[in-house]
Amino acid sequence: MIFRSLTVLLQINGIRPFAPQLSFVNSSKHADTNNCSSFTFNVKLDVCVYANGTSHGCDISKFEVNIKFKWNDIHDAFRKNPGVDQSVVSQTDKGFNTLGQITSYAVTQLGAQYRTHAFSVLIICNRARIIRWDREGAIVTNAFDYYHESHLADFFYHF
Numbered sequence: 001m002i003f004r005s006l007t008v009l010l011q012i013n014g015i016r017p018f019a020p021q022l023s024f025v026n027s028s029k030h031a032d033t034n035n036c037s038s039f040t041f042n043v044k045l046d047v048c049v050y051a052n053g054t055s056h057g058c059d060i061s062k063f064e065v066n067i068k069f070k071w072n073d074i075h076d077a078f079r080k081n082p083g084v085d086q087s088v089v090s091q092t093d094k095g096f097n098t099l100g101q102i103t104s105y106a107v108t109q110l111g112a113q114y115r116t117h118a119f120s121v122l123i124i125c126n127r128a129r130i131i132r133w134d135r136e137g138a139i140v141t142n143a144f145d146y147y148h149e150s151h152l153a154d155f156f157y158h159f
Contacts, residue, residue, distance in 0.1 A: 012047060019156035023050040030057035043108050061112040065159065066105050067121045070098060076124050077102060078140055088140060106133035121152065128152050
């Protein structure tokens with residue numbers, strides 16, 4: 001657990017120079033108990049990204065983007081190379097669990113904020129996916145190696 005917390009902290013510090021207008025907060029140990037007390041599950045995001053530096057912890061009603069970390073490829077919610085007539089959704093139990101997590105986070109954000117859409121980032125090992133959610137569903141990028149491709153830095157720079 002200490003390794004994971006340190007890794008999250010290093011990831012946050014690595015992205016900050018590309019998005020000085022945003023605050024990246026490690027919220028992995030803090031569930032949102034103010035806005036989500038009626039839920040049967042904890043809304044405990046790994047990283048909450050805020051537009052200002054005033055928020056701390058997890059506040060579903062104020063964050064702009066959430067980042068979810070997974071540490072093994074088996075947890076990817078989406079298939080790497082789906083065929084033409086295949087679903088992009090992973091068919092593994094762990095993939096479904098991840099999909100359930102990130103979907104519940106998007107739904108709570110869209111329900112707590114007056115938005116037409118929301119963004120989240122799913123990071124699995126050294127690969128990332130950017131997801132755009134709205135009330136109809138989601139659009140997901142292909143997984144990309146964020147150490148060697150600038151898509152994630154570009155996303156936060158332009159956000």
